[in-house]
Amino acid sequence: MKGKVIVRLKSEVSDPQGMTIQQTVSKLGFEGVRKVRAGKFFEIELDAADRATAEKTLHGLCDRILANPIIEDYTFEIE
Amino acid sequence: MKGKVIVRLKSEVSDPQGMTIQQTVSKLGFEGVRKVRAGKFFEIELDAADRATAEKTLHGLCDRILANPIIEDYTFEIE
Numbered sequence: 001m002k003g004k005v006i007v008r009l010k011s012e013v014s015d016p017q018g019m020t021i022q023q024t025v026s027k028l029g030f031e032g033v034r035k036v037r038a039g040k041f042f043e044i045e046l047d048a049a050d051r052a053t054a055e056k057t058l059h060g061l062c063d064r065i066l067a068n069p070i071i072e073d074y075t076f077e078i079e
Numbered sequence: 080m081k082g083k084v085i086v087r088l089k090s091e092v093s094d095p096q097g098m099t100i101q102q103t104v105s106k107l108g109f110e111g112v113r114k115v116r117a118g119k120f121f122e123i124e125l126d127a128a129d130r131a132t133a134e135k136t137l138h139g140l141c142d143r144i145l146a147n148p149i150i151e152d153y154t155f156e157i158e
């Protein structure tokens with residue numbers, strides 16, 4: 001199975017990387033780019049007996065390794 | 080409109096970050112994690128007259144700023 005994980009800063013957390021990108025692209029002439037938020041993406045190949053096991057593993061990976069729960073949220077899909 | 084962009088290393092490009100995560104999680108006792116690939120995620124708020132304009136802006140941003148076309152691919156969705 002394959003898990004696709006997106007990790008984002010919580011909406012109330014400041015994102016200097018995203019703000020810098022937004023300012024840069026505006027200076028470069030891209031119009032209408034109001035806001036940019038930067039996050040992380042992970043593609044994870046899993047051997048799991050069933051979907052529930054895969055979900056448990058992905059929650060564990062996100063909670064312990066891939067995301068910082070104080071400042072980040074995560075979502076994932078399983079294919 | 081909101082664009083959700085995923086930038087990934089091309090499959091033939093080595094991913095030391097992903098490999099390190101895979102090795103670390105195996106040592107921590109997560110079973111069945113065969114492969115991890117790390118990428119980037121961007122959420123972009125756009126003022127665009129229509130979907131075609133938003134797509135053009137997002138392709139421009141990805142081609143010029145968010146992705147390195149030599150080693151990375153990108154996909155996006157518009158909401």
